Amino acid sequence: MTLSRRAFLGRGAALAGAPALAIHGPAPARQDPKFASTTGRGFASDAIHAGEEDGMSVTSIHMAKNYKGSYQRPPSNPTVGAFEAKIRSLEGGEAAVSAPCGMSIITQALLTLLSPGDHLVAHRCLYDNIMGFLQGFLRRWGVEVAFVDMNDLDALRAALAAKNTKLVLFEPYVNPTMEVLDAPKIIALAREAEALTLVDNTWLTPWLFQPLRHGADLVMHSATKYIGGHGSAMGGVVAGKKDLIQKIKGTVGVMGGILRPMDAFLLTQGLKTLPLRMQRHGESALKVAKFLETHPKVERVRYGGLPGDPGHKVGSTYLSACGGMLGVEWKEAATHSRFPGRLKMCKPWVSLGDVVTLVSTRAEEPNRAIPARFTRVSIGLEDAGDIIADFRQALE
Ligand SMILES: Cc1ncc(COP(=O)(O)O)c(C=O)c1O
Known part of the structure; x- marks a missing residue:
């Protein structure tokens, strides 16, 4: 079974104003309906072919410090370039630049884009x-940071009106709360306010959402997660407008936060199967969410793909599926603390977007809307029945 947009919507018809199901016909859940190929090919074909070296079955790993005479910082390595080209193509950006992990790319991007006195809304x-x-760091260096509940678009409007805002930053599917934000509307409000938008798309990936097609200036990923997908490499990447990427590239050259060729190779290999993996992550997450919903030890499941989830309605306006991340609020503290340690196949490890199902316990943080007795689950690519069986036995 593939997770169709119909399944995400949990009903037979698309919501009024939602992207038409007819765009995809009976095809499996696929990319953002705004996807427009820059090559004339579909997403899955670009995931395989874009940026690849001519005449090679895989892009070569160039380890040389000097490539055709050029020094490798600022970045000019062809293996790294191939990874960036593939991301640029899949996200629909004019350019892309990478770094050794998600934190490295976002910190280098923010240090490039912001100056003391600037206002950032997140x-x-x-x-x-x-x-x-x-x-x-940013506050210490004189950047004003306002945290806003972006579920409330009036609150966002007010924050943008209160001050000249340089940059708006958010994750459409929020780590770890599983809130689904109205990303297209947030991007539109930021544009109205003439602020730049940087979207952390790590959880949805370009397969499910392409922020640049919706008007965002920049999109970033912790490529360590779904982009690589196999837990074997770390990386970070940002794509978007050429002038902005050029500036970030300049910072990467100075700060030295460059992606290494071996990691770029592994991430590129991972990207080739992104559509297949994301479909499977989504199908299994929905099955596990449905199982957990009916379990007597569960207070509430948070998964944007569940029709009863608070984020489902807004998600249905721009997403065809919700990926592999879900959250569980347990009825009792004892279940919360014991569940990860009782798992036999799934792992009680931090991180996400891996082939392995990963479970991490969270502490309550009311100011971030992280509930009490909350567990974050990254559904892997194992058989959904085995994940459910492991969860069931851990809850006995
Ligand atoms: C949404 C999101 N952004 C960024 C990061 C940071 O990425 P990395 O671990 O590759 O530095 C993470 C890591 O979990 C993440 O979940």
Whole structure:
């Protein structure tokens, strides 16, 4: 079974105003309906062919410090370039630049784009270390940071009206709360306010959402996650407008946060199967979410693909599926603390977007809307029945 947009919507018909199901006909859930190939090919074909070296079955790994005389910082390595070209093509960007991990690319991008006195508006919850960078480093260097609940578009409007805003930053599917934000509307509001938009698309990947097609200036990924997909490489990448990427590239050259060729090779190989993996992650996540919903020890499941989820309606306006991340609120603290340690096949490890199902326990943080007794689950590519069986036995 493939997770069709119909399945995500949880009903027979598309919502009024939602992208038409007819775009994809009976085809499996696929990319953002705004996807427009720059090559004339489909997403899956570009995932395989874009950026590849001519006449080679795989892009070569060039380890040389000097390539045809050029030094490798600022980045000019052809293996790294092939990875960036593939991302640029899949995200629909004019250019892309990479780094050794997601944190490296976002910190280098923010240091490029912001100056003391600038105002940044971010959703009240972002990936922990990004939030830490905003609250610590950026504030210390004189950048004003306003955290806003972007579920409330009036609150966002007010924050943008209150101050000249340089940059708006958010994740459409929020780590770890599983909120589904109205990304196209947030991007539109940021544009109205003449602010740049940087979207952290790590959780959805370009297969499910392509922020640049919706008017965002920049999109970034922790490529360590779904882009690589196999837990064997780390990387970060940002794509978007050429002039902005050129500036970020300049910073990468100075700061030295460059992606290494071996990682670029592994991430490129991972990208080739992204559509297949994302479909499977999504199908299995929906099955596991449905199982957990009916379990007596579960208070609430958070998964944007579930019809009862608070983010489902807004997600249905621009997403065809919700990927592999879900959250569980347990009824009892004892279940919360014991569940990860009782798993036999799935792993109680931090990280996500891997072939392996990964489970991580979270502490309550009301200011970020992280609920009590909450567990984050990254559904892997194992048989969904085996994931469910492992969860069931861990809950006995
Ligand atoms: C949404 C999101 N952005 C950025 C990062 C940072 O990426 P990395 O671990 O590759 O530095 C993560 C890591 O979990 C993430 O989940």
